[in-house]
Amino acid sequence: MLSAIALTGQPAPDAPGRILSSLGDAQINSSGDIAFSAGLYDGRTLLDAILLRSGDTLRKIVDTEAEAPGAPGQKFSSFGLVRLNDAGDIAFQADLGSPPVETGEHFPASGIFLITGGRLREVVLDAPPLFSLNNQGDIVFADGSRVLLFSDGSFKTVATSGQPVLNWTRTLESMSQPWINDQRDIIFVNQRQISPRFVTFFPNAIVRWREGVLEKIAAAEDPVPGVAGAVFDESFNSPHIDNRGRMGFSARMKMKTNANDISTGIVTVEDGRLAVVAREGQVIEGVGKLSFIGLPDFGQQGKLATFVGKVNDGSALGTLGFSGVYTVTPDRFTLNFPHVADGAGPGGGWRTTFILANRSTDTAAATVNFYDDSGKPLEVEVGGQRASQFAVSIPSFGVTRFQTDGHGPLKVGWATAQADQRVLSGIAVFELFDDSGKVVSEVGASATVPLRSMSVFAEGGPSTYTGIALVNPNIISANVDLILRDSNAKELTRQTLTVPGMGHIAKYAHELFPGVSLPESGGKIEIFSTQPLVGLTLRQRQGAFASLPVIP
Structure with a gap:
């Protein structure tokens, strides 16, 4: 599953008035924290910065207004590689600006720096720009003809030009981009020199x-x-190896029958087996087609990968290309529930009950997330616990049921249930209760799948109302056209609205089409969206509710 966690053009964190104008290659750890460099622009000046996304929060760690430790009077001028380990330490390479006053003494032009527990310090100045940090504090770097390991306070040469390599007919030439795991296994790129007269190298092996x-x-x-x-x-980049020996890298691929048919992909290696997990040309649902893949990071546990990519979504913006930070995670099956109601409102109070069924021989784990109309986390109470996310377990061939408490003022939104198995099904039951807590009406609706076009039944009358809920489960806003037709398919009116990314809209049909009476004989509303939506229709007749199916 691919998802975006930062996009160019969105407001920059901890930098009022600035937006994200560019995104650098990202690094992820086993907790899912992601660190990457970014450009912050305010319309006049540009700052480079390092950002950290932890949980649902994106924040700034350091920028080029900060003075570099170990280099008095010098500020950071730009950031290179960023490394993040499982302890939350961030190491990075940075170029340094000249001191404000020329003293005639040597001043460092670059260095490797480390942030531990919020404290920034230098590791080494005037060092090679390519390095790796493991969870033990070991650092490995390459100076071209050698790969060097710094461990326990001393240096060791682990590879040098001219050495033979197992399962290969060539020897090492020039080495780059080393990566180290906690067992001190090291993976790197070998580069082939075009000829002794040129200093150009082709990365030809991992x-x-x-x-x-x-x-x-x-x-x-x-x-x-x-x-x-x-x-x-002959193009390999960004090799990684985790603590179980699983490896990953990016590589350029070409067709043997057409050398001009090339693309870049992300490759993983486990138990000696190679697999392509992302490739240019792949479609990310709700975003667009990948036209560019940057250098990936896999995390020390190998469970996640993240990369900067560019997509073409078919719009004028997409034609130019639009950047984002994306993640590749183990596939999880998602159930979408287009509406949630919880709390007291006019005419009574509401609770929403979720029933999840597991058709597998294995226990299923699921995470239920609640969102409000704007797409932000929505806190509800379940069993007295107030949160926007709940973990549930569904036994083999069993059913799990949980219910919102219905306390406090009325809250509406939507929910997802993400499971580790594709054999999960679910239904949401909406309960209307009176002041004494007695249930006076209820209606159930199954989880639905996202669609770019759909139709829903609509019916009016003196005591009949049609309610519609639409959810945009994508990070990109959806432009939606609504067409109201009678039972003979005659168009009565139409409206256009926007559903924000991860947003939710719930309205009666007469609110969507003000001034137009819905036919008592029934009709339908056609829905066309620029992003896949999930929908739900409820018919209210006096005090009774019925769920009406969405027509694909």
């Missing part, structure tokens, strides 16, 4: 060092798994 043994993982002209007729080109 190599692993483990306990003194060098081994080829992938190389140019090796077949690409899962892409018929494709081989790896």
Whole structure:
């Protein structure tokens, strides 16, 4: 599943008046925290910064207005590599500006810096820009002809030009982009020099060092798994290895029958098996088609990957390309519930009951998230616990039921249930209760799937009302056209509205089409959206409610 956590153009955190104007390559840890560099622009000046997304919060860690520790009088001028470990430490490479007063003494032009427990300090100045940090505090870096490991206060050369490599006919030439795990396994890119007269190199292989043994993982002209007729080109980047020995990297691929048919993908390696998990040309539902994939990060536990990508969504903006930070996670099945009502309102109070059924032989784990009309987390009470997210377990071939408490003023929104299995089904039951707590009416509606176009039944009359709920489960706002037709398909009127990203709209039909009477004989509302929506229709007749199906 792919999702965006930051987009260019949105307000920059902790920087009033500035927006995110550019996004750098991102790093993720096993807790799901993501660190990346970004440009912050206010229309006049541009700051570089390092941002951290932890939980649902995105915040600024450091920017180019800060003075660099260990280099008196010098400020950061730009940020390079950003590394984040499972302890929450952030290491980064930065270029430094000149001191304000020239003293004639040498001043460092760059360095590697570390933020631990909120404290910023230098690690080494005038160091190579490519490095890696593990959870043990070991640092590995490459200076071209060597890969060096700094551990326990001393340096060790682990690879050098001219060394042979297991399962490969070539020897090491120039090395770059090393990565280290907590067991001190190291993976890096080997580069082929075009000729002794040129200093241009082609990254032609991924190599692993483990306990003194060098081994080829992938190389140019090796077949690409899962892409018929494709081989790896001489372009490998961003290798990673986690603490279980699982590896990942990005690579350019070409078709053997057409060398000009090339694309970039993200590759993982587990138990010796290679797999392509993301590739240019892939469609991200609700966002668009990936036209560019940046350098990925996989996290030390290998469960997540994140990358900066560019999409084309078919609009004028998409034609130019629109950047975002995306994640690749293990597939999770999502149930969408287009409406939730909880609390006291006019005519009584409401509770929403969720019933989740597991058709698998294994216990299923699910996370239920509640959102308000604007797409922000919506807090409700379940069993006296107030939160916007609840974890539930559904036994094998069993059913789990949980209900909002119905306390406080009326709150409306929508919900999702994300499960680790695709054999989950669910229904939401809306209960209307009187002042004594007695249920006077209830109606159930199944979870629905997102659609770009759909129709819903609509009916009017002296005591009949049709309620419609629409949810946009995407991060991009949806422009929606609504067309009201009678039972003979004659158009009566139409309206246009916008549903914000992750947003929710719940209205009666007469509110959507003011001044137009709905036919008592019934009709329908056609819905066309620029983003896939989930919908629900409820008919209210006096005190009774009925759920009407959405027509795809």
